[in-house]
Amino acid sequence: MLRVGRMTEVRALCRRARAASRGMAVRDRAEKDAALRAIAAELRARERDLLAANARDVEDARGRGTSGAMLDRLALDPRRLAQMAEAVEQVAALDDPVGAVLSDTVRPNGLRVRRVRVPIGVVAFVYEARPNVTTDASALCLKAGNAVILRGGSDAARSNVVIAGAIADALDRTGLPRDAVQLLPAGDRDAVRELLQQTDTVDLAIPRGSEAFIRFVKEVSRVPVIAHASGVCHLFVDAGADVAMAVRIAHNGKLQRPGVCNALECLLVDASDAARLLPPIARDLIEGGCELRGCERTRQLVPEAKPAADDDWGREFLDRILAVRVVDGLDAALEHVARFGTGHTEAICTRDGSHADRWRREIDAACVVVNASTRFHDGGELGLGAEIGTATSKIHWRGVMGLEGLTTFQWIIDGEGQTRG
């Protein structure tokens, strides 16, 4: 009986989201921006409640043995809360994607045919992350004219309840449907499963979290999924490359922030120039505190490197560890990436224009980088503003995903009574 009741509840929540999405879709920019600013104000006004709830989340997480870095990401303080509110205001400042005209033609029979950006409808955002993701994702979904169903992780459960309450009240107060942002209770996989069956009311699922969690979502979902999976990013250093540039790009890709999805996980170096290129790159990384795991040819040039195991290729270390392989030229590098890459971000360092062209054309990844750090594949760096994640699916949107990725389009045909002959 309890189970049936809970499933009915999930379905009712989704139906409310669908109704709210119809209400959201017709709002103009000013209304949506006013609501976002009200959300920021409401977050600031509830600082005490939110910090108290968060302190209990942190305490519980510590009780479950959660480690220092994870705990730090979960914990809020007045400065972090202020940043969350500011981020929501920054989304308000972004252009409204809804209504943008993607194509506009007049047919020989006088029909005007346009494709116009419209909201997707209801987005289910299922994630295991720190509280600021709750506010970022809500702000993006609302600005794009969608309703969102949030299902956050257990760690931030109490914080998310306060945040979602603040958002709903701000929506209410500014005349927008409060059900446009709803929170599904954390820690209940059956409820997630049920959510992902609601093809009538939920248009898109966006999972963000561990590999295992994303695999679970992809397996059970009957709703379309845009997955934000792992990034096994490579850098290929071509023969003849500028060694100083290669050192800089490798260092930045691996060490600037090793725990994120656009960090470098594997370095490939052309065998014909490896004796010149690899030792200085390796020395710099080792001095930066990085462990190298190399192939045989790597270890001849860099004795400090440990031997790489078979499963170090294609592995997301998310740590100060880098796999290093000497390969026989561009073709072998392309082959390695096709086999071990995850379609996230793939970089080349080269002075050869035709090799750069082949890299751009032959690499099948969300983001292809020539002579720059993989770390640039990021919403802020590419000019999108906030991001809801980085898609490694190939359908609908690829790579870093902001407001545009949260919209779809509609054909609009305007006539004067035309009929088809």
Place this chain on the structure above:
Amino acid sequence: MLRVGRMTEVRALCRRARAASRGMAVRDRAEKDAALRAIAAELRARERDLLAANARDVEDARGRGTSGAMLDRLALDPRRLAQMAEAVEQVAALDDPVGAVLSDTVRPNGLRVRRVRVPIGVVAFVYEARPNVTTDASALCLKAGNAVILRGGSDAARSNVVIAGAIADALDRTGLPRDAVQLLPAGDRDAVRELLQQTDTVDLAIPRGSEAFIRFVKEVSRVPVIAHASGVCHLFVDAGADVAMAVRIAHNGKLQRPGVCNALECLLVDASDAARLLPPIARDLIEGGCELRGCERTRQLVPEAKPAADDDWGREFLDRILAVRVVDGLDAALEHVARFGTGHTEAICTRDGSHADRWRREIDAACVVVNASTRFHDGGELGLGAEIGTATSKIHWRGVMGLEGLTTFQWIIDGEGQTRG
């Protein structure tokens, strides 16, 4: 043992498709167009074989009791075969979507950031349709730089084998990978099920066929699906509408070709003006051989109308039958469409600009039509050229889907050694 062997075969076929897709992605327009012209020539050269195989398909279908109209759609003759070849040449004449630049900016740090159209990769096209769909879909997938796995219906099984053979040989002869078009044997649901599990090698599934078939595909697929489902299209005739225009649009929508997905299935008329509008529209449709199934108020104005059953709302008749309902103004019409529409094509006939605006803004469908026939939602009519179907999903592409819908995009970042601070 047989089952294991067959499943292994499906997986091997998908891996060959993946390899072929890498070969296709790097071809320029001239190479792809030459292959398409060679395919057209090969189809013409095999006229005898193809007509003989098709005659056996038709014979078998007749033996299974297939009806006249279905049989007619299946049957090829020299004229239809010539049209199939011409359609492939028409795809060759379309612009190449690959390489189109969707955005191009230079960031403050000098990085150039572009989004560029690229092929999707491997498309699984599963359909139950006449043989020309095999050539149309293959031509579109190849032109967009993809590999395609075709799984046609049992009715056209022998015809499809000859067509797929002609295509593969033409690819071979023009230096393109012959595995870019492969045919999965018809009539084996387990093979389809296996195909739709190949998330490593298949990027997108496009089902086209009966409601039951599409439901099956959506249920079993772990690969992203763009569904081409039913069209329950409405026309709302607003108070004050031009009666002659309303008659023309309703007639064309319902009777020009009743068996297709963009045909009209339900007419809604504003109660406040129904006495003027509905009788002439109804008379014209009845004279055209259409059966009307109306609500109570409809039947008061049109005594010839039969009473509509509850399940006539939201029903795809695909026949000379139309549901008719008198509604209380625009809001009630929008409500009816939101409840019973399938997100395909929704039309309004109105002289009120603000009502037209609300229709464009509040209708959630792939195609919104103002003062024209729903029948215009078609690849040829909207200027796309050939189409692979009409998507009723909201993700990736909506409505009539041609070359652009068969592509995705890639971020390309070009730098001069920039690193992230």
